[in-house]
Amino acid sequence: MTAPLLDVRDLRTEFRRNDQVVRAVDGLSYQIQPGEAIAIVGESGSGKSVSVRSLLRLLPAHARITSGNVLFEGRDLLRLPESTLRRMRGSQIAFVFQDAMTAFNPTMTIGKQLTEHLLWHHLTDQAGARQRAIEAMGEVGLDRPEVRMRQYPFQLSGGMRQRAMIAMALVSQPRLLIADEPTTALDVTLQRQILDILKAKKRAGMAIVLITHDLGVARYFCDRAIVMYAGKAMEQAPIANLLETPRHPYTRGLLGSSLEIGMGERRLRPIPGNPPNLAFLPPGCPFAERCPLAEDRCRIEPQVLSPIAQDHNVACWKATEGAALHA
Numbered sequence: 001m002t003a004p005l006l007d008v009r010d011l012r013t014e015f016r017r018n019d020q021v022v023r024a025v026d027g028l029s030y031q032i033q034p035g036e037a038i039a040i041v042g043e044s045g046s047g048k049s050v051s052v053r054s055l056l057r058l059l060p061a062h063a064r065i066t067s068g069n070v071l072f073e074g075r076d077l078l079r080l081p082e083s084t085l086r087r088m089r090g091s092q093i094a095f096v097f098q099d100a101m102t103a104f105n106p107t108m109t110i111g112k113q114l115t116e117h118l119l120w121h122h123l124t125d126q127a128g129a130r131q132r133a134i135e136a137m138g139e140v141g142l143d144r145p146e147v148r149m150r151q152y153p154f155q156l157s158g159g160m161r162q163r164a165m166i167a168m169a170l171v172s173q174p175r176l177l178i179a180d181e182p183t184t185a186l187d188v189t190l191q192r193q194i195l196d197i198l199k200a201k202k203r204a205g206m207a208i209v210l211i212t213h214d215l216g217v218a219r220y221f222c223d224r225a226i227v228m229y230a231g232k233a234m235e236q237a238p239i240a241n242l243l244e245t246p247r248h249p250y251t252r253g254l255l256g257s258s259l260e261i262g263m264g265e266r267r268l269r270p271i272p273g274n275p276p277n278l279a280f281l282p283p284g285c286p287f288a289e290r291c292p293l294a295e296d297r298c299r300i301e302p303q304v305l306s307p308i309a310q311d312h313n314v315a316c317w318k319a320t321e322g323a324a325l326h327a
């Protein structure tokens, strides 16, 4: 097997305030090959955003990565000097956030921002930067890219800004794209168009980590998925397995009993109860308070992600021991 492009090992990120330690990411591991897309799903507050921000050390001052490795092409991003990492952000590894407005400087034209980005990263010269910027804007379906180059962010509609933001992420031809709910605010047609653009990039070898609440999007776009809860992976599997034969009670709860697969319709279903306080995690399974199958053992024994089939891992002893989860 070829070495993965990204190899995340036992990543742990905490927030400290006064005497409290909030374990936002608690031992996350996964790998991605070039051309592969992985979805990270889970309820609000489960640690999805903090986990991807940790990869590039884009965290608030009171956050601390306490352990783990983030190997990108074999180099540990957690141990690189900040100056080296800054060079990698936005060039080899690009980020797309949900809010298109915050990605741009309102006082600079879109074209200037795209070309400056390339020049700052020493990826090309002035003429090459302009040409690549126009090309990237065309790739994301912006009409008349030369005109758009001269416009300011406020002169673009919301949908156009979102496309321009994707162009900004793609302009440097990154090897890895991290997208945190990039299409959540968009209508279904635009969402589909943007996913198709990213799909073409994926076919060309770009790897993608996609955070989404929409399992239809995950199915349409991703090869594998990680289901997060309380900072941990509860289940990891190829996307079809996860949707068709979910094994963790939390995943089952999210999916609900009737599974409609399409685009843009199936959000994660709310599960009764609330996630645990991340500053006071129980010793056993973090889902025990909400799990319909919980037993005493669950509240005592820590649950470890364990294989139940090839490439399918679950952090629930009942699933791994083959107990009657199908009941």
Ligand SMILES: Nc1ncnc2c1ncn2[C@@H]1O[C@H](COP(=O)(O)OP(=O)(O)OP(=O)(O)O)[C@@H](O)[C@H]1O
Pocket (backbone or CB within 6 Å): 015, 022, 024, 042, 043, 044, 045, 046, 047, 048, 049, 050, 051, 060, 278
């Ligand atoms: N700036 C912060 N300061 C303190 N704690 C934080 C901060 N940001 C996140 N957290 C903690 O980390 C946990 C994970 O947050 P994160 O933003 O990763 O959740 P998420 O899964 O991305 O949720 P959502 O779906 O709402 O975006 C939160 O529940 C919260 O306890």
Ligand code: SF4
Pocket (backbone or CB within 6 Å): 248, 249, 250, 285, 286, 287, 288, 289, 291, 292, 293, 294, 295, 298, 303, 315, 316, 317, 318, 319
């Ligand atoms: S370990 Fe127990 S509480 Fe946790 S998901 Fe499995 S059955 Fe439910």
Ligand SMILES: [Mg+2]
Pocket (backbone or CB within 6 Å): 048, 049, 050, 180
């Ligand atoms: Mg988030």
